[in-house]
Amino acid sequence: MYVIVYGYRTKQWLMGRIPAVCQRCQRTTQQQVVRSQRKFTLFWIPLFPIMTRTFLVCTLCGHQVRVDNKQADAWVKSPATPPSPQPGQSALPGTPGVGGPATTPQPGYPSQPDSPPPAI
Numbered sequence: 001m002y003v004i005v006y007g008y009r010t011k012q013w014l015m016g017r018i019p020a021v022c023q024r025c026q027r028t029t030q031q032q033v034v035r036s037q038r039k040f041t042l043f044w045i046p047l048f049p050i051m052t053r054t055f056l057v058c059t060l061c062g063h064q065v066r067v068d069n070k071q072a073d074a075w076v077k078s079p080a081t082p083p084s085p086q087p088g089q090s091a092l093p094g095t096p097g098v099g100g101p102a103t104t105p106q107p108g109y110p111s112q113p114d115s116p117p118p119a120i
Contacts, residue, residue, distance in 0.1 A: 009046055010038045016076035020056065024063040032057040033072050034064075 012034055020031040034055045039046040054072040055064045 004042070005044065006040070006042050008038050008050060009041050010036060012036045015054070015072060017059075018056075018075050022058040022061060022063055023065060025058060025061040027058075027060055029058060029060050032059060033067075033076055035069075035072070 015033040015035050017030040017032055019028060021028050022031070034057055036053045036055065037049055038051045039049050041047065052069060054067050054069050056067050056072075057064050
């Protein structure tokens with residue numbers, strides 16, 4: 001008797017950010033363009049994509065709106081594949097890779113102060 005294990009796996013990745021007005025909270029903010037791809041799996045090995053969808057996600061309230069894949073590609077102007085680490089880079093941001101430097105914090109994020117805050 002044989003057992004065949006099949007199913008699907010869904011992966012999501014951030015394609016980019018665009019300024020837009022949220023349909024729910026009506027505020028202008030950097031909306032995240034998120035691509036979601038579902039693949040058929042056989043024995044836990046992803047074989048081929050079943051469905052690909054793209055969503056616009058508000059960074060303030062979390063509201064999601066489905067958008068056309070081609071329209072999202074035009075907004076972001078980047079290939080619609082998950083990013084893969086380059087040689088010498090780590091797959092996780094902020095960690096050093098083999099022979100590569102650690103990534104620096106993005107502008108706009110608070111950096112760690114050199115001295116502790118004053119006591120109150």
